[in-house]
Amino acid sequence: MKPVFRLGLIFPLLLSSALYADVKDVRVWQSPDKTRLVFDLSNPVEHKIFTLSNPDRVVIDLSGAKVLNDLSKVDLQSTAIRAIRSGKRNSNDVRIVLDVAESLNPKSFPLPPNNVYASHRLVVDLEREVGAQIVVPVKKADSYSDNKRDIIIAIDAGHGGEDPGAIGHGRIYEKKVVLAIAQELQRLLMAEHGFHPFMVRTGDYYIGLRERTEKARKANADFFVSIHADAFKHPAAHGSSVFVLSERGATSEAARWLADKENESDLIGGVSLEDKEDHLAMTLLDLSMTAKRHSSVKLGSHILDHLGNISRLHKSHVEEAAFVVLKAPDMPALLVETGFISNPDEARKLATSSYQKKMARALFAGITAYFREHPPRGTLLEAQKNSAPVLNTYVIRSGDTLSDIAVKNGVAINELRRLNELKDDQLRIGQRIKIPNT
Numbered sequence: 001m002k003p004v005f006r007l008g009l010i011f012p013l014l015l016s017s018a019l020y021a022d023v024k025d026v027r028v029w030q031s032p033d034k035t036r037l038v039f040d041l042s043n044p045v046e047h048k049i050f051t052l053s054n055p056d057r058v059v060i061d062l063s064g065a066k067v068l069n070d071l072s073k074v075d076l077q078s079t080a081i082r083a084i085r086s087g088k089r090n091s092n093d094v095r096i097v098l099d100v101a102e103s104l105n106p107k108s109f110p111l112p113p114n115n116v117y118a119s120h121r122l123v124v125d126l127e128r129e130v131g132a133q134i135v136v137p138v139k140k141a142d143s144y145s146d147n148k149r150d151i152i153i154a155i156d157a158g159h160g161g162e163d164p165g166a167i168g169h170g171r172i173y174e175k176k177v178v179l180a181i182a183q184e185l186q187r188l189l190m191a192e193h194g195f196h197p198f199m200v201r202t203g204d205y206y207i208g209l210r211e212r213t214e215k216a217r218k219a220n221a222d223f224f225v226s227i228h229a230d231a232f233k234h235p236a237a238h239g240s241s242v243f244v245l246s247e248r249g250a251t252s253e254a255a256r257w258l259a260d261k262e263n264e265s266d267l268i269g270g271v272s273l274e275d276k277e278d279h280l281a282m283t284l285l286d287l288s289m290t291a292k293r294h295s296s297v298k299l300g301s302h303i304l305d306h307l308g309n310i311s312r313l314h315k316s317h318v319e320e321a322a323f324v325v326l327k328a329p330d331m332p333a334l335l336v337e338t339g340f341i342s343n344p345d346e347a348r349k350l351a352t353s354s355y356q357k358k359m360a361r362a363l364f365a366g367i368t369a370y371f372r373e374h375p376p377r378g379t380l381l382e383a384q385k386n387s388a389p390v391l392n393t394y395v396i397r398s399g400d401t402l403s404d405i406a407v408k409n410g411v412a413i414n415e416l417r418r419l420n421e422l423k424d425d426q427l428r429i430g431q432r433i434k435i436p437n438t
Contacts, residue, residue, distance in 0.1 A: 021045040021065040023094070024119060029161040030079040031205035035104070035126040037081075038162055038270060040119040041065075047122060049106050058098040058106050058126060065094045080104060080126060103129060111270055116164070123162075123270040148380040150196035151371050153189055154216030156226040156325065157182035157199075161206035163269030166231035168341025172351045175204065178227045180353070181338060184360035185227075192368060194381045206269035209324040217330060222376050223299065223367065224333040226325050229350050231342030238346055239314030240307045241337040242300040244293060245327065246320035295374070296332040303336065303366030310358045311339060311346075336363065390437040391419070396427045409435050 025040040046063040071084040082099040089095040104126040111121040157179040159165030165174030182199065189197040198219040200212050207215070216224045300318035307313065314337070326333045338359050339346040349355040375381035394405065402425040406413040416422070420433045427433075 021062065021120075023062070023065060023067045023069070023096075025069060026071060026074050026084070027162065028074060028076060028079050028081065029205040030203070031161075031207070032202065033128055035080045036161065036205065036270065037098075037124040037126070039122040039124070040117070041122060042119065044110055044112075044120045045122075047108065049108050049124065051104070051106060053103070056100045056103050058100055058104060058124075060096040060098070060108075060124065061089060062094050062096070062122075064092050067094055067096070071096070080128075098126075100126065105129070109270075121270070148383050149378055150194055151223075151376060151379050151381060152196050152198055152219060152221045153367060154198045154200055154219060154221035154224045154331075155182045155185055155189075156212050156216070156224065157201045158226055158228040158325075159206070159265060159269070160201050160204055161269060163206050163265050165265075166229065166341050168229075168231055168350075169235075169344040169347035170351065172341050172347050174229045174231075174341060177229045177341065177350050177356065178338070179204070180356045181360050181363075182227050184357050185363050188360060188364040189367075192364075194379065194384075195368065195371075206265075208269070209265060210327070212325055213327060213333070221331055222371075222379075224326075224331050225363065225367070226323075226333075226335045227338065227363075228335060229338045229341050232340055235342050235344065237314070237340045238343045239312040240304075240339055241314040241319055242304050242307070243319050243321050243323060243326070243335040243337070244296045244300055245333065246322050292330070292332050296334055298374070299332050299367070299370045300334050302370040303334070303363060306362040306366040306369075307336075307338075307359075310362050311349075314340075391434040392437050393432050394435050396429055396431040396433065398429055400427060401425070402427060405433075405435065411436055 020043065022042040023039055024042060027038045027040075029036045029038075045065050048061040048063075049059065051058050067086045071086050074084055076082070076084070080101050082101055085097045085099070087095055087097075105128075106124060106126055108122060108124045111117075111123060113119060157175070159175040160179070161175075163175065165178070167173055179201065182201075186197040186199055189195045198216065198221055200215050201207055212226070213224060297318050304313060304316065304318065308316070318334075321335075323335050326335055339350050341347040341350055350359075372381060372385070375385055402416060402422070403413055405411075406416050413425075415436070416433065417425075419436070422433075
């Protein structure tokens with residue numbers, strides 16, 4: 001049977017194919033909706049990519065190239081790729097064939113060297129068919145008979161896959177530390193009545209900065225928190241921080257430095273930034289985000305209160321910086337720096353499971369405390385808060401008795417004793433007691 005060609009596209013790279021390119025290494029990352037291959041190249045090359053069916057294959061032709069490593073040794077466990085083969089296509093070119101488990105749509109783009117990867121790279125994304133993509137179940141209002149829903153917390157573990165994030169003292173990887181904290185926070189929220197966690201990144205793979213907030217939006221999230229453990233140019237920098245999206249500029253040199261580093265993640269992790277955003281769309285986005293900043297700052301203050309119980313704070317207030325990942329117009333959004341892994345002391349702590357759990361518990365306590373005070377509309381916590389009695393404070397004056405106060409306010413005397421933890425009916429002038437507003 002003749003092979004069936006489904007797609008044929010040629011992607012010219014920046015330099016002429018007269019430069020010979022070695023394929024020095026291949027890495028594979030699997031996410032729920034796509035498989036990513038990253039080829040390390042000695043030089044940029046022209047390439048062609050297309051698919052074949054019966055059986056399903058993806059073919060990559062590299063002009064003026066050769067493969068230095070044995071591709072059969074590439075780790076393909078738990079990916080959509082069954083095998084990788086390569087061979088000479090003619091005297092100058094190489095053909096790489098991917099045997100895949102299902103029909104996939106390939107996309108590719110080149111990346112130049114940067115401060116993390118010294119080599120040129122070719123990124124190939126094998127995306128699943130739309131109908132085959134994994135859908136994460138999220139509790140919605142219509143899943144309850146009384147139309148009361150859980151508060152959905154989107155948990156974003158920064159970096160991942162091709163982007164390790166900061167690499168700290170003792171070769172500790174930021175992407176691993178923050179995923180462990182995120183998974184513990186997920187566990188705590190899953191067990192908490194009235195809350196439901198949504199993990200933006202569930203494993204070791206990279207997601208683009210804008211895609212992270214888009215995933216949270218599709219999950220109907222009420223809050224987006226991006227967890228990091230970054231590095232600074234000075235190893236003495238220390239402490240936890242909470243950031244909200246800046247309306248203008250960064251509030252400190254460290255904030256500006258961290259934002260610049262985080263925003264470079266798309267170039268390190270492998271995201272094409274060629275598409276420019278429309279000016280009007282950005283204006284509307286900024287207006288919408290401004291409306292959520294107030295909630296974000298209040299929520300961040302709750303988190304800082306609890307972080308301060310387990311770690312030093314870099315700043316005691318919510319800072320501002322232009323983090324791309326915080327551009328979430330329809331939900332409060334914060335970025336939490338759990339510490340600086342460029343600081344040897346903090347790196348040693350962040351590497352331990354016990355400290356990661358403490359950090360997750362602090363985030364959990366801050367998030368739940370805020371939402372118990374400010375539950376979103378239509379949620380179970382809002383219904384519980386509205387059904388709770390409103391308590392007024394009354395100051396005892398001369399001649400007051402507990403029985404008289406109970407009769408005047410239409411409250412049972414036993415209820416007054418219970419609310420005020422009174423062992424008997426004795427009152428003193430100036431004493432304050434709680435009275436339900438009936």
